[in-house]
Amino acid sequence: MIEKPRIRVKTFKIDGIDVTGRADQTVLDVAIENGIDIPRLCYMEGLKSIGACRLCLVEIEGQRGLISACTARISEGMSVLTKTDRLLKYRRQILELLFSERNHQCAVCVSNGHCELQNMAISVGLTHVDIAYLNPKLNIDASHRRFLNDPNRCILCNRCVRVCDEIEGAHTWDLLGRGVDTRVVTDLDEHWGISESCTGCGKCVHVCPTGALSEKGVSVAEMAKRRNFLPYLKSNRGIS
Amino acid sequence: MKKITIDPVTRIEGHAKITIDLDDSGKVTNARMHVTQLRGFEKFCVGRPFTEMPSLTARTCGICPVSHLISASKACDMILAVKPPHTGRQLRRVINLAQIMQSHALNFFHLSSPDLLLGFDAPKEDRNIFNLIKTHPDIARNGIGLRAFGQKIIEQLGGKRIHPGWIVPGGVSHKLEPEIKDWILKGIPEQIKVTRDILDWFKKEIKNFNEEIRTFANYPTLFLGLVNDNGELEHYDGKVRVMDHIGKIVADKLDPREYQSYIGEAVEEDSYLKSPFYKPFGYPNGVYRVGPLARLNIADRCGTPIADEEHAEFKSLERGPILSSFFYHYARLIEIIYCLEKIEMILKTDDILDPHIRSFAEPNRLEGIGMSEAPRGTLMHHYRIDENGLITFANLIIASGNNNLAMNHGVYQVAKHFIDGNNITDGALNRVEAVIRAFDPCLSCSTHAIGKMPLMLELRDSNKKIVDIKTRGI
Ligand code: SF4
Numbered sequence: 023m024i025e026k027p028r029i030r031v032k033t034f035k036i037d038g039i040d041v042t043g044r045a046d047q048t049v050l051d052v053a054i055e056n057g058i059d060i061p062r063l064c065y066m067e068g069l070k071s072i073g074a075c076r077l078c079l080v081e082i083e084g085q086r087g088l089i090s091a092c093t094a095r096i097s098e099g100m101s102v103l104t105k106t107d108r109l110l111k112y113r114r115q116i117l118e119l120l121f122s123e124r125n126h127q128c129a130v131c132v133s134n135g136h137c138e139l140q141n142m143a144i145s146v147g148l149t150h151v152d153i154a155y156l157n158p159k160l161n162i163d164a165s166h167r168r169f170l171n172d173p174n175r176c177i178l179c180n181r182c183v184r185v186c187d188e189i190e191g192a193h194t195w196d197l198l199g200r201g202v203d204t205r206v207v208t209d210l211d212e213h214w215g216i217s218e219s220c221t222g223c224g225k226c227v228h229v230c231p232t233g234a235l236s237e238k239g240v241s242v243a244e245m246a247k248r249r250n251f252l253p254y255l256k257s258n259r260g261i262s
Numbered sequence: 263m264k265k266i267t268i269d270p271v272t273r274i275e276g277h278a279k280i281t282i283d284l285d286d287s288g289k290v291t292n293a294r295m296h297v298t299q300l301r302g303f304e305k306f307c308v309g310r311p312f313t314e315m316p317s318l319t320a321r322t323c324g325i326c327p328v329s330h331l332i333s334a335s336k337a338c339d340m341i342l343a344v345k346p347p348h349t350g351r352q353l354r355r356v357i358n359l360a361q362i363m364q365s366h367a368l369n370f371f372h373l374s375s376p377d378l379l380l381g382f383d384a385p386k387e388d389r390n391i392f393n394l395i396k397t398h399p400d401i402a403r404n405g406i407g408l409r410a411f412g413q414k415i416i417e418q419l420g421g422k423r424i425h426p427g428w429i430v431p432g433g434v435s436h437k438l439e440p441e442i443k444d445w446i447l448k449g450i451p452e453q454i455k456v457t458r459d460i461l462d463w464f465k466k467e468i469k470n471f472n473e474e475i476r477t478f479a480n481y482p483t484l485f486l487g488l489v490n491d492n493g494e495l496e497h498y499d500g501k502v503r504v505m506d507h508i509g510k511i512v513a514d515k516l517d518p519r520e521y522q523s524y525i526g527e528a529v530e531e532d533s534y535l536k537s538p539f540y541k542p543f544g545y546p547n548g549v550y551r552v553g554p555l556a557r558l559n560i561a562d563r564c565g566t567p568i569a570d571e572e573h574a575e576f577k578s579l580e581r582g583p584i585l586s587s588f589f590y591h592y593a594r595l596i597e598i599i600y601c602l603e604k605i606e607m608i609l610k611t612d613d614i615l616d617p618h619i620r621s622f623a624e625p626n627r628l629e630g631i632g633m634s635e636a637p638r639g640t641l642m643h644h645y646r647i648d649e650n651g652l653i654t655f656a657n658l659i660i661a662s663g664n665n666n667l668a669m670n671h672g673v674y675q676v677a678k679h680f681i682d683g684n685n686i687t688d689g690a691l692n693r694v695e696a697v698i699r700a701f702d703p704c705l706s707c708s709t710h711a712i713g714k715m716p717l718m719l720e721l722r723d724s725n726k727k728i729v730d731i732k733t734r735g736i
């Protein structure tokens with residue numbers, strides 16, 4: 023007789039509230055299930071979490087270091103804090119760094135009003151950036167017939183890389199370079215329009231949190247992303 | 263020789279500086295206005311998707327963003343090789359007219375009427391809209407209401423008042439809702455009445471401004487603007503007409519898309535603004551004026567009943583075209599009436615609520631040119647793109663640039679008449695300011711609505727040594 027695997031449930035606290043989750047869940051999963059909001063950008067339901075943006079950092083009582091909620095497994099009896107002064111300060115700083123690293127001109131951006139970075143900034147009350155802007159000179163790749171890649175708006179969340187690899191199976195996107203010089207590239211840093219691996223499915227465009235990847239021909243503030251396909255595809259492939 | 267420099271210093275980009283040369287006896291020998299505007303903007307657009315141009319260019323200007331959206335979207339239509347659906351074009355017309363109306367109201371009531379109602383020699387502290395509210399409460403209130411009406415129309419149609427994203431390549435993004443249509447139609451009669459009242463007052467007052475009429479850039483130039491196929495006033499589409507100073511139409515039905523064959527652009531020393539001229543006449547003989555005065559001069563009729571009557575009366579001021587730039591004010595008031603009447607006419611057509619308002623296409627041409635009439639005159643956008651749709655070249659001829667040379671001349675005339683280098687009075691400075699304001703240039707200084715432009719006056723002797731500096735409002 024095959025024994026049913028026992029679902030192991032763990033109980034712990036988030037911001038003083040008692041919560042329970044499956045042993046294979048992350049702190050962020052359980053927080054979301056319980057309606058506790060933890061700011062996040064690189065996380066996307068249906069894709070593997072990689073802890074790239076560091077926005078979801080939380081504190082565990084009794085531990086000195088901070089951990090990213092999207093990658094941290096839960097453990098019995100832990101006490102997670104999501105809104106300490108230290109965290110609020112770091113979140114702001116992370117957002118300021120994201121804005122200062124590239125060229126974000128929300129007013130003329132296709133994603134204005136639908137942008138996760140912008141929403142995040144609004145939610146933490148970020149009205150201005152104190153860190154000096156780097157103003158990098160980055161060229162748009164408009165070689166694809168239907169899509170645009172504007173690295174000026176990219177926050178290196180890696181969602182495009184992941185969705186293309188994990189869901190579409192094409193692995194067109196990758197990261198090139200290190201640190202602030204990192205860029206997402208198609209194939210071997212060739213123009214998107216001549217990529218042989220790209221199937222043109224558009225999933226990367228729709229998971230992209232900002233105006234970095236967009237459809238051609240849309241005007242300012244018109245690029246609302248459609249993401250309902252993700253959980254659906256995920257369950258089809260049996261990914262939990 | 264002494265040199266006076268008037269420098270309206272502003273906090274935002276784009277400011278004008280005026281230099282006045284005096285001889286040893288204090289007489290004005292020369293005057294020039296230097297403009298620093300749109301510097302490098304065209305370069306800045308290179309490499310961006312052409313679809314971004316409407317919002318990018320609208321951002322260059324907080325005063326007439328809708329006009330940039332219109333010309334830019336028309337240039338994009340040409341790149342897409344589409345004609346927006348009829349209703350889409352009509353709705354663009356409505357928002358353009360609303361913009362012109364509110365901009366004219368701003369110029370006339372907020373900026374210029376304190377000069378006209380309280381006098382050019384009134385103390386500068388008094389010449390502002392706040393004082394006007396005290397001395398002429400009805401006029402001030404009506405003016406504020408009129409502008410608010412125009413702004414509200416823009417807001418209702420475009421979503422955001424200052425930079426609406428509603429006008430897009432191919433048409434407009436949302437159809438007109440019946441409640442908004444009804445709301446606009448309801449408000450129009452009252453605003454027409456208000457404008458007629460002030461126009462009647464203005465016509466009576468004209469005789470008190472003879473000196474200003476004589477000196478406010480009152481000189482022969484060409485006039486240029488768009489008219490429709492019937493020779494009537496046209497702000498959205500139409501063809502270019504050029505009239506000379508005696509009223510002869512020297513060119514008609516010129517295609518905006520071929521502007522380069524008849525408009526040249528001279529770059530003048532000391533100025534970042536290009537000075538366009540009518541090519542067949544060469545430079546500087548081809549100097550032309552644009553804007554309300556030019557439009558009313560070149561048009562045979564307005565095409566709406568009340569404005570037509572007023573236009574006929576306006577034209578009877580002189581045998582040829584009206585040459586004094588002082589009458590920009592008069593022309594602005596007539597255009598406000600026209601805008602209100604025309605909006606009403608358009609909104610009363612059957613298909614204005616039609617949901618078919620936007621055409622979609624991919625780029626089918628590598629070049630696009632869009633021309634429309636902005637509050638201050640003809641506005642031209644010209645783009646080229648690469649095969650991926652990224653901008654490789656952009657050229658903008660803005661209305662204020664069109665009037666640049668005429669404005670210079672006006673400053674010279676006024677300075678010569680009113681300025682005495684030995685005793686520079688506030689009244690004289692006010693008139694220098696006012697002649698610029700008559701053109702309503704799209705400089706940031708024209709938005710300093712509180713009665714006075716920030717001015718810096720530099721007196722320099724013949725060795726160019728500064729002997730005196732006068733400032734105000736900085
Ligand atoms: S991507 Fe987002 S944050 Fe960046 S410019 Fe666009 S709207 Fe603004």
Ligand code: SF4
Pocket residue numbers: 175176177178179180181182183206226229230231232234235
């Ligand atoms: S292009 Fe978009 S999805 Fe890809 S890394 Fe940049 S921001 Fe993320």
Ligand code: FES
Pocket residue numbers: 061062063064065072073074075076077078079090091092093
């Ligand atoms: S959401 Fe966890 S690190 Fe980005």
